Amino acid sequence: MPNEERDANPPAAAESECSTPASELRVTSDFDFDRIVAETFVRKVEFHQTLGSTNDRGLELTERPDCECPVVVLAESQTQGRGRGENQWWSAEGSLTFSLVVDCDRFSLTPENRPKASLTVGLAMCETLSELLSDVHIGLKWPNDVFLNGRKTCGILIETRAAPANRLVIGVGLNVNNSLSAAPDAIREIATSLIDVAGQSFALPDVLIRLIGQIELNLHRLSVPRDDLRTRWRRFCVLRGQTVILDVNNRQVVGECQGVDRDGALLLKTGSGTKRFFSGIIAGIM
Helix, strand or coil, X not given: CCEEEXXXXXXXXXXCCCCCCXXXXXXXXXXXXXXXXXHCCCCEEEEEEEECCHHHHHHHHHCCCCCCCCEEEEEEEECCCECCCCCECCCCCCCEEEEEEEEHHHHCXXXXXXXXXXXXXXXXXXXXXXXXXXCCCEEEECCXXXXXXXXXEEEEEEECCCCCCCEEEEEEEECCCCCHHHCCHHHHCCECCHHHHHCCCCCHHHHHHHHHHHHHHHHHHCCCCCCCHHHHHHCCECCCCCEEEEEECCEEEEEEEEEECCCCCEEEXXXXXXXXXXXXXXXXXX
């Protein structure tokens, strides 16, 4: 698979197993890898023209102790992109598809606050898009689905492996310059892109650098006691006050969404009181 890597401090000696032989490298991307390393906390950039899944590649890298995090895996085209559960992610030319591999220790992510990473990355998407777009309604559906004018524009999937358990792979698929007019009918009815809502194209490297910076900031915020995730979430929450159906552990729970609490749990007001949920899939809105 042709790919490129850039390191903040490239080794002068032999290549590590995390590297690709120079004979396999091809400069085919519009991304300035040195700029990404210089302007973000990322230490390595790995680029693929075509890749099955950036998250799968990221998970492979988590098992290699010589790979210094954070690493970003970029793909122009993704053939096996996936979302939460059994959902798949439609990837087309002009979209931004990447996975960010980070060390939990860098952000003091304990097992207790690690579940909030999914929510805070979703917030990072919304906060970044609010700086790029005007006169567009930006919404966030628990735990991290991002919507523009009521249509999904970003998918986020966070994964880890049992060993080493201190690394997270943050997968992001953002519709940027890929107009959904070319998408299958079923997707076009429920999804959109930045170019569709703004009527203009965006420089993918600029969007990527902004997103990485906001993700880093938000992950650091998780270890700050005074940070109020609940208040920041309320700004974008599209479910608050609505009756939703939540699929969790092979059963359905119906309740009125009250937002999230400080721990990132979804709050549903049910017939038997307000309940907290850390996992599940929103199956419908009544």
